[in-house]
Amino acid sequence: MSGLTEALAASRADESRRAARALLRRPLLRQTDDDFVLVRRHAPALREWFERNTGWHLLVDSEMARLAKTVAGAGDATRPARDVKSKQAFGRRRYVLVCLALAALSRAEAQITLGRLAEQVVLGAADPRLSAAGVGFELEGRDERADMVAVVRLLMDIGVLGRVAGDEDSFVKDTGDVLYDVRRRVLGALLTAPRGPSTIEATDFGERLAALTRELPPTTDDLRNQRIRHHLTRRLLEDPVLYYAELDEVERTYLTGQRAAITARITELTGLVAEVRAEGIAMVDPYDDLTDVRMPESGTEGHATLLVAEHLAGAADREVPVEEIHELLRRKAVEHKNYWRRDVADPGAERALAATALTRLLALRLISRTGNVVVARPALSRYRVAEPTIQETA
Known part of the structure; x- marks a missing residue:
């Protein structure tokens, strides 16, 4: 019986996770959507979790499920x-x-x-x-x-x-x-x-x-802590990366003490895994279906974006002019002409390709841009190409 109980509990947890991920992926589900039945089945627990941890309201009836997310x-x-x-x-x-x-x-x-x-x-x-x-x-x-x-x-x-x-x-x-x-x-x-x-x-x-x-300002210490928890959990669920430098002193202090508890609750609900670095936290999706912007990605634009990321990661200590990105892609279009679309070698095509790449990197919070200058952000370092290490054999 204990084995059956554990199996049923695991099945319920998996269903609840699928329902939560469905709502995060598509906050308005209709009764004809695949995961609508799961959301209705687990609505009470999901409603309580989102209310307590994010302040988002969940409305579920016979026609639809609506997670009222606020950024x-x-x-x-x-x-x-x-x-x-x-x-x-x-x-x-x-x-x-x-x-x-x-x-x-x-x-x-x-x-x-x-x-x-x-x-x-x-x-x-x-x-x-x-x-x-x-x-x-x-x-x-x-x-x-x-x-x-x-x-x-x-x-x-x-x-x-x-x-x-x-x-x-x-x-x-x-x-x-x-x-x-x-x-x-x-x-x-x-x-x-x-x-x-x-x-x-x-x-x-x-x-x-x-x-x-x-939103209405909090009036007690408990409400202030609740507001901070809501704000941090929203950002960890919605943003590709949460940088400590973007938080004020009160938020950083709260996150330092509550980081393990907050990320553990998110992991339990969604299956997202916390990647904690010195500069911030990213909730990584091992199933890769909770993001609308992927990196890396196949195709000409995907490969070009990866090359731009590699170049910027290697120049993390300086500001990079957008024209330098244009020049990089002009060279790469010739180098990869047998694999990329033919039109990317046309005069001026590198500008559109660069715009697509930089837009994607901005959305992933891997770079910042001011005018025609681009600066790598800490999370971009994962795309830095290191020198190979050759181990001597005995």
Whole structure:
């Protein structure tokens, strides 16, 4: 019986770990998603863990599971929304279209066509405040239609819209339309801010964003320690690396005393393994499915990124101009011409390749960049190539 009990306990722990990882990977799950049943089964324990350790709320009902994650800081620009098909990062106009589309959907019927949604977005974009900010959208031409389709595909991926009939490519070509179901339950659960945007009086964007994400200040020592624990656990779960230098003195002191307990709790819940170095902590995923940016990765861009990382790791004691990266990739494009895509040898192609590589390294918190100067961060040292050691044989 003891063996059976242990086996059942291990099975429950594995299920709970899979459910937690599913929520971290995709904070909004619908009932049709693979791991939804596991999340519902382990909802009480997961809800208690996230509330106690991160301050994130978990809502689970018969239609969906929503982990209301809030970021540790609003200044990270390395995780943009991306086109579901092309993976191209959203620009300013597409972000505005997302907000206008959500506003239109909140007033829509149970079903809506892409053309009708686009008309509502055009009306919203006519707001003089948007025009004054330099944002315009009139649904003229293929580019604007493609922007609208990219927004709709993002909303479909999230689960706000469900395609009933039609094809988005026909809308881009102006030869057809698409019909969608509007999933109001999902739509209503998207916003995870501590307060509603309509309650904020500030007009400056930075001030509005700060007010939207501001949490009530702690009033006791226990609440202050809880806030620090939430902040540190969020960063260890969300950021590739947590550097001690980025923490204030109170946070560093707390982490020094509680590091083993915090990382052990994360490991027990998620299976992530703590890699502790002198400069900071990284929670490493042995299953490699909790990250949206991988390093290394196959393909021309992946190989180029690895070569740039190696070069910067070897120059960790100095600032590296971006032009030096361009020159490096020009040479490597010739050196690896039999393996890389042919177009990377074209004049100027090294700039796009360098931009992709540096964006990935920034997202992984392996480098910092100021203007046209790049500096290696401590975690990049793992990509430093050491001189080989030859052992003498007896």
